[in-house]
Structure formats: structure tokens, C-alpha cells
Amino acid sequence: MRTRLFLALGLALALGRPSIARADGEDLAGLLNESVVTAASNSAETSRDAPATSTVITGDALRKYGVRTLTEALDLLALGTMSGKNGSGADDIGARGVSIASSDARHFLVLVDGVRANGVAFGTMGLGRTSGIPLEIVDHVEVILGPGSVLYGSNAMLGVINVVTKSAKDFSGARVGFESELLTSVRPWAGYGHTFELGSTEGEVTGEFEYFKQWGPSLYVQPAYGGIDPATGNPYRYTLSPTGTGTWGGADATTFSKTEGGALTGRARLGKFELSYNGQIATGPTNTVGSDFGTDQLTTHRRLLLNLTYADQLTPVMSLRAHAYLNASDDDTTFYSSWEPNCPDSSINCRLDIIQEGVVRGLEVTPSVDWFKNGTFVTLVGGDAEWQSARSVFNEFNAASGAPVLPSYGLFDRQMITMAAYAQQAWNPLPAFGLNLGGRLDYDPRFSPVFSPRVAARVDPWRGGTLKVIYSQAFRAPSFYENYFSHPLEPAAVGLRPEYEQSVEGSVEQRFSAQRLLFGVFATHWTDLIDFYQFTAQEAAAYVSEGKALLPPAYVERNLSSIRNWGFDTAFDGQLAESAIQYGVTLTAAVAMEQDTGSTQATPLPVAPRAFGNAHLSYDLPGDLPTIALAVGAQSARPFEGAFTSGFTPAPYAPAQAILHATVSGQFPAVHGLSYRVSGLYATADREPYRAGPAVGPSPQTPSPSMVPIDRARVLAGLTYEF
């Protein structure tokens, strides 16, 4: 063992020599183009030193590329990530060829100023229109690819997205703005930042409030024929009218694009204490399967994040970070349905109202010991305890009279305490060599403790070059909804286990002054994925005969499938002409094959593209002239959500898609403090690979599935005034 250690040290020393060249070989422009990330190892470090593949998206890039949402930022500017708008009106976020249909962003962990933003009721955090994070106050977004459970626990399977807001020095004074997607939305906002000294203690406050309202566009939904309602012998109605045609779809008004909400984000700091806050109330579309077409199907989402952090360098050797946090959210969903399984009385229309809430109160303490006071051997340990609670109720009313149709169901009210302990050892004996070893043990009373290790090694073998090899594991705990929700068609899950992922990746990065070329390969194996299991008629009948249910159930949440995924990602980015020209290109190609438990056949993972990427180019014209910028995100054809299970032949795909943003932004020379941006947005395809409306199989009337339509062209214009 000792011999191996000496060999390792000898290797490190031998490889260390070029590190001196690393320091001397960089020019100033190259060093200034280094990205600094904090989420990969819980400390500030350059992205090439970090034990992960990462992208940093700057706030400046969000503005000049006409970015409207964090999802768009991931599509247009990040390496290895892509999105799709799912049938529930939310954005699914995928990475490296893995995108799990209708999972929203629950396989990413989203941090806002260091606090976990994923809610516990569903495990998700929206990054689209209703993210509740105004973009003007965003300093940068760190996108850390690959498992991050070693430090962050559940949900960090595809990666960690860390949204960092601006400090007051970069957001000083008052500012107001107004932005509109012409004829379809408005977004007024106001922000403020201020630094101060209280005695000898420095402090600052920042905040931005935005209001957003979208009322269009009207989108056409390809009709789907659902057939005859066996309860009535007539065609399914799918509308509020007393008779129906059995067809769901047509010219929709605004079901997919009606959104309204407000959000407030910022932080207050005094000395070693910082309070970050984020609150929102937003109402957006929720296109529930089985809802009537063209009716309001809306979810009102409320969220409050509070995070009080204390950070201090206690001694030259030891530092401490501790934070107490609150993450409270609820969703109130209303939709209308005449569909028999949802609405048991075929003579009426039902209004269904679902209220679900989740609250987390947590305390995390993270001391760190820098044994030699120079960053070469740093031990970080942490303990995290959370009190989680969640409640749910499902009520059903006669849409016309308001009278209850059924007693409340889908009821649960659960509390539990989760705990975690983790440790990370960073060893950087030489600048050209670094090791990062870590592990985290998560305790959750619902299942056996989960251990998430990570081993990462970095070597700089030649001038400007960096090699990384990383092995890591991650998990996702079932959400309260997956674990405890039930209704007459869906019994509560039994014995649900967490989803697991193992990942191995390697990358080589080469820097040429302010240009960077990266190539990486990866392979992941996911097991115990949670999804709906569809009962056979015999199983459903057995459920009733065994007294487990009064009605034959249709489906239940189970650990159903596994995924094998492998591929490569590559990026080339940089800047020229003293940063006036900035550019970047990324490409990811990956295979993801899904296999159900007990099955011998694997099929391509639905909604996941095999190739995707983006490109961006901007030019800051000299003087008072504007910045012109172009960004493109593209995905290859993606298999339909039910491509391999719904019976359509051949398996339907959504066409390859490219989204284009062309933006002009700058200052009005005649009015000090007044700036603008105008952006033209265009998508080459008109639909996403997600089911719109009820689960309908092939029929003469519906030879191909109805997919979620998207807005293809829009003009965005905005003004900002800084006082």
C-alpha cells in the first residue's frame, strides 16, 4: 500500500513539472477567460481545476443573446444540456442524451445562491417561464455536468445548476425595465442594489422584482381521436359541451401559453452573515392528461426560499460555513374534465382541484480544514439535517353547480427528518495534479441509507492541457407525490426505492490563450427509474378482489426501468479582439437505451435526442454602437414520448429542431442610463415529442400522435433605465 502511495506521489511529481509552464504559458487574455465555479467542490476554483465538466453562463450573455428563461440559457449557451416542453406545460431538462419524459428538471439539482430550490412535493424546480428568477439580477449560472450527490444528495443526477445573483457592487443603484414579446406578453421589472458600512462592517442589499403576463400565442393542436366512452356509448366529449365528437384538439386559444406571475429575488449581507431570498407566485398552464380541450388548465405555484448563511475563516487553517434554510412551495391545480375516469358522472362536467405543498427546513454545517494553509491538502466535512413535510388533497366538483362530486381523495400529510453526512478530500500536491475524493451518506426513513461517492483526478500533462477522469454515483429520492399520492385509479406506491446512477467520464481540455477546446467521453448506468406501471386487467381485478381497492386501478408508481447511456461532448469557445468578439460551439452525441425490469429488449429513450448542441457569436461594435449577437440551439429528431409503447407504427419522432435568437442590444447614446435589446426568435419545428391531451393510440382518425405545439416566431423588445 505504501509503495502505491509513493508511486502515486512520484507520478504526481513527475507530472508536476509542466505545471510551471502552465503558470508561465498562459497569457493575460487566457487567464481572464478562466471561468470560476463553486458548486463542483463547494469552493471557488477554476473550471479546469474543478472535479467536473462545467459551463459558466454569464449574466451579460443572458442579456445579449436574447435569453428569456434559464431553460433557453441551457439550450443556447451550455455544454451538454437540452430541453423539451412537455405536456404538462413545464420544461424537461436533459443532459448528455438523457432526458426523461415529463420529469421537469427533477434529475438536476437547482441551487439559487447556494440554497436547494427543488421542492420536496414533486422534486422539481421549474426553469422556464415560471422559474421565479428575474434574469437581470443573475450574475452567472454554473452548469455542472454529471452526478453531484457527493455534496448535494438527492436529485443531482444529471448535474447541478447553480444560479448566482449579482452582488450590490455589480447591481448598484435603482433600475427599471420593461420587456415584451410583441402582442403576447409584458414584463415590467425593477431592481435595486446598495453597499454600505455599519461601523467597521461592510454590508449590501440587492433585490429585483418582476411581473410577467403572457396571453398568447394561439397554437394549433393536432386533433387526436379517443373513441367511444364505454360508460355512455357515445364519443368522448373532451369539451364542456354536453355532446362530443371523441376528438381532442384543434385550434386552441391560449391553453399552452397563458402565464402570469410575480417574483422577487435578492440578498442582504452584513459582515459574515448573508440572507438570500426568493419568492414567487405564478400561474401557468398544466395540460393534464384527460382534461377537456380548450378549457383553463392552470396551476398556481408559490415558492419561498430563505437562506441565512454564516461564513468565516476561523483560523488560518480552518474555515466554517453554516446555513439555515427554508424551502416552502405549494401548487394549486385546477382543470376541467368530462372524461369518465376523471369525472364519474357522465351527465356533468367536473372541475378538479388539487392542492399539494411541501416544506423543508434545514440546517447544514460545513467546516473545512486547509492542513498546510496553502490549499494543497484540504478536508471538507459536512452535516445536513432537514425536516421535510408535504400535504396533498384532491377535490372534485360539478363544474356548473360547484357541488362536490366525490369525497376528497389523494390525501396525505407526511413529515419526516432526513440527515446526511459527507466528506471531501482535495489533494493538490502540485498545480499540475489534483485528486478529489468524496462521499456522502444520506439517511431517509423511507429506504436504506444511500452512499454517493466521487473520485476525480486531474493532470495537466502539457502546456495548456488538462486531463480529467471522474467516477461518481448519484441518486434521486422519490418525491412525496411519487411515494404517497393516490386516487381511485392510482393506488399509493409500495416499497418505492431511490433512483441510482453510476457515471464515469474522461475529458481533455486544451487552451490556446483565450480559446478553449474540450472533448469528453462519458458512460452512465441508471437503475430503478420511477415511472407509472400500467396494470393488466387481471392485475387490476386482483387488486379489487384482494380488498386493496374498490375500483380496478389503472397504474401505480414503481421502480420500473434502467438506462444505459454513453457518448461524447465537445466544446470550442473563446474570445477575440480584446473580448469584443465572443463565440462558442458545443456538440453532444449520445446513445441512451431504456429497458424495463424483466424485459430483455432495450429501446431508445423517448424524447431524448442523439445529437444536440449550440453555437453563439457576438460582436461588441465600438463606441456607442450596439452589440449584435446570434445564438442557435439544435437537436436531432427525438422519439415521441410513447414511441415504443403506444402502438404507433413506425415509431413516431418529433422532427429535428433548431432555435435561433438574433439580438441587437446596447445603450442609447443620447440618454445616459437607457439601454435596449431587440431579439428575433425563430424555431424550425412546430412541435415537441410530448403527448398533447389524453393517451390515445393509433386509429384511422389518428394515425399519428398529437404532439405539444410550440411558438415558432416571436419578437422580443425591451428597455432598461438605470438611475
Added chain:
Amino acid sequence: MVERAHKGMRAAVAALALGLAVTATGAGARADSTIVPLGLQVQLVSKVADYDKTLPGRESGVVRVLVVERAAAPESASAAAHALNALSNIDRIAGLPHEDALVEFSDAAALASVCRARGASILFVTPGLADAYESIAAALVGVPVLSVSATVSGVAKGIVLGFDLVGGKPKLFVSLSATRKQGVRLSPDVLKIATVIE
């Protein structure tokens, strides 16, 4: 949910009030790690030195770097150790070999004397000396040392060069008045890519 959130809010507000009370008597240090990593700062300084036309040491053939710390301030001592370690990994600064030394801060005038006596080329002022930035800047008038602050606030108070993290990337800040007062002449090439504070 609202009731539970209110309880959580009350706890958070109480904790904040307690924290503020404690902080009121404590030293001012950042609660987060938003400064440019010190290893990267040292690399940046070594490159900016290439553009310092008056860098002391060019004649003698040795660049002398002084890292000033306040040992009683843990963040200063930690930063000084990190900076010295990072310097030890750099072969040459401005094309010359360099000698690095740690200096304990007593007062600004004594620090300026040390800079003159040792012919210091670069003076790296560590975090934890924020309350002394102005006095150090005043004492260095006429001393053509490249004074460097780990944070941008030092530049606002008269240190020649400082760093900040904006959009996840390091930025250079230069105090033009400090360069004039100290007699430091930075090349226009570096001023073009730095944020210049008058």
C-alpha cells in the same frame, strides 16, 4: 403551508437578528467565497507585471514580491500562505527570477519603508487589511511598487491593482490615480482590458 412557512420565517428572522447582533461587534469579512481564487490572482499579477514599465527590479534582474499579512486576521494569514505557495509555482515574473517574502503588517509607514529598503517590485495586500487600504495607499506615494489588492474595494481606496469576479470570470481593476501617485506606468495594453477607476 402558509402557517408552516410563517414558522420557518420567524425562525429565520430570529436567527438573522441574532447574527446581525453578533456581527455588529465582529470584523467585516465576506460571507461567501466570491473573490478570485488566490492562485489565479497570483498568475494574473505575474502577467500584469509584464506590462509594468516601471517595475522595480528590472535593473537588478530580480523581481521582489512582498506579501503583506496581518497575522491576527485568519483570512489574511490564510491568503498570504496561499499566495506564497502560488508564487512558488511560477518560474519567472516579467521575464525575471523572483524572490518572495512575507511581511507582517504593523503600520503603513513601516510597510512603505520596507518596500523602499528591499526594492520591492510587487506588494500583495491580503484580505483582512481592508481597514488599512487607504493608509497603505497614502504611504506608498512615490514608491513605484505594483501594489495589489485581492479585492476591488482596495482599488477604490488607492491600491493600484485589484481583482473581482464578475459573471464567474476574473476582472482586472486599476486605479489610475494610484498609478500616478506611486509613479507606476502600466502599458495601455493592460489598461484596455482592465476596468479603470479614476
